Amino acid sequence: MTVGLGPLPGLQTQEGHLKRGTVESGRPLAGAARRRVADTRVRSKELQRERSTLDITGILFFVLAIGVVGAGLAVVTLRNVIHSAIAMMVCFGSLAGMYALLGAPIVAAAQVLIYLGAISVLIIFAIMLTQAGDASLAAPFHRQVPFAALAALIVVGLIGWAVIQTDWGAAAQAVAVNLEQLAIALFTDYALPFEIISLLLLAAIIGAIFLARRPEEDERAG
């Protein structure tokens, strides 16, 4: 399995075991798609040589990209909150496909498990349990739409400009990491951040229980 990340800090010593630059190592699909994301839009000679494989991944990429962007727009524009939640699931799913396309199946699997599997279901349950009456509401931020759209366009333009102008160099190369190495890194080098996250979860659980408890029970407890 491969993970499409740059060299993880904890894994740098093991670089000898890592396959670098998947374009050169017989996996042109991942490398080509990566370039599409970097979106240099420069048709270099090298890319033209890979044209035959690019077509399939290119088409897949655009289908998934339309899924991500279109569903993302639907999430914020649809008036019915259940429709928004379902559009969000489409968005998450397309994103998982994109990770897989980039040669990062572990991240794709995590995306499916956590976002599609857990978070989406949780959100739909939360809507079912809390929604009273008609779900369709008028958009409350109506008057700010032109300004928000303008600001969003400016940010998109700036980020797009920065992506095109930057020479990504080594950062754009996919590094293959297998699941075992990832697990070892997580429980050795990354042990401390991992433990701090467990504290964060404990704090979140206590906080959630406190918020969900009825005030009468608070008085009994306090």
Next chain:
Amino acid sequence: MNYLNDLFTLLPEIVLVVLVLVVITADLFLPRADKWMLTPLTVFGLILAGIACVLVWGVNDTVFSGFYRVDDLSVFLKMVTVGVGILSALFVPSYLRIRRLPLGEFNAMLLFSLIGMCVLCSSSDLITLFVGLELMVMPGYLLTGFAKTDRYSNEGGLKYFLLGSFASAILLFGVSWTYGVTGTTRIDAIGQALSGSSLNPAMLVAVAMLMVGATFKVAAVPFHYWTPDAYQGAPTPITGYLSVGPKLGAFALLIRVFAEALGPVRADWLVVMAILAVLTMTGGNIVALVQTNVKRMLAYSAIAHSGYILAGLAAFAAAGSVAVQRESIESILFYLAGYALMNIAAFSVVGMLQRDTSRFGGLRSFAGLGARSPGRAAAMAILLLSLTGIPPTVGFFAKWYVLLATVDAGLAWLAVLIVLNAALAAFYYLRVIVYMYMREPEDDPAPIDASAFGTVALALSVIGVILLGVYPGAILDVLRASAGSLF
């Protein structure tokens, strides 16, 4: 790797984690009449954590595969963190008891937040930094909305949560861009990768996002819109904590990210930081002028104080020599310590006047306080003078230190603006003193909450404010060692 040695350097954090588990468990078994014992328990544990800080002073080591840096800078900030924790644990309980809010959950949330601050101070990797930040602010969202049945508390908590999460996401996006450009999340490695070359466009985007995310957390103008509502909605002594604790952590983040990781490219962010400093102090002060509610006024003044500290960071960026850089970091650290003492106590005095739960800390509650409660009025007067920056209080020396750093760094115009702002701020701080001593009390004066814990904490804060103002040399050596460990 020597795990035992690594664990020893984590001693303050370990003490705090054990303490939070003890508090949660004790809360479960203590009968309702004995819940007050949670406060001395928490304070005792925090004192132990303070002693642990002293033990790891001077270690100056990077541990846990480079994810954690225990240097004198972080240990100093952890000591201030523990002090903030002790004061909060003492100020809050009686306010909660009057409103029948649970003490156990408050203590647990406070301690989790303090652990997050400690992690943030010691981060030497952007991953640890982000996790620590979330651990610090997430209990903060909850504490803001702690009065569940109060509409304003709900509103403040929700606003803080939504905007705070958004800012965290922007910060995280900046972290991922930084990783994309430099190929590392290690703070010193980012510094090395960036030194010697100018920023490429992608790194500019990264710096912009890091700047937005981090300055949101210190409530810098124009990212301050959450602050007044969150601070006014939260239970008043908790507001005192929120205005000090997470801000301390956020400035630790700014020092780690901007002074350490982005230090080599400081010429590129100097102008933005200086502009933010000016906007923040001026914006906060001007809006504070027109407030008639003391709690809301202190919320805006907390914004203004962020501006003064940001000016210290701008001085760091403009400094021509390492000596001036060290001086500016020292000034930031001193200001943070002094600000923590005076701000948390000032909010708590407002809270003491809210024994009657229908009062919101209006200016008129303070009318005639000098005659009704001379001790509290005198304490509040000293705290307000210190916030203004009048000698011999810690506030004066803190402002003077920042001024010195900005002048030495060649930012004389910024120093002039700081002085003008301090003069502007004097108007609204002194107005409260006028109300306390020169106005007749209202027909139905606000009842005063005179709990023993609160009184002790208030006395401690005032003594600290005066001692550090009269004899700042007491912690100058500590400050020098702390700032020195950064270079």
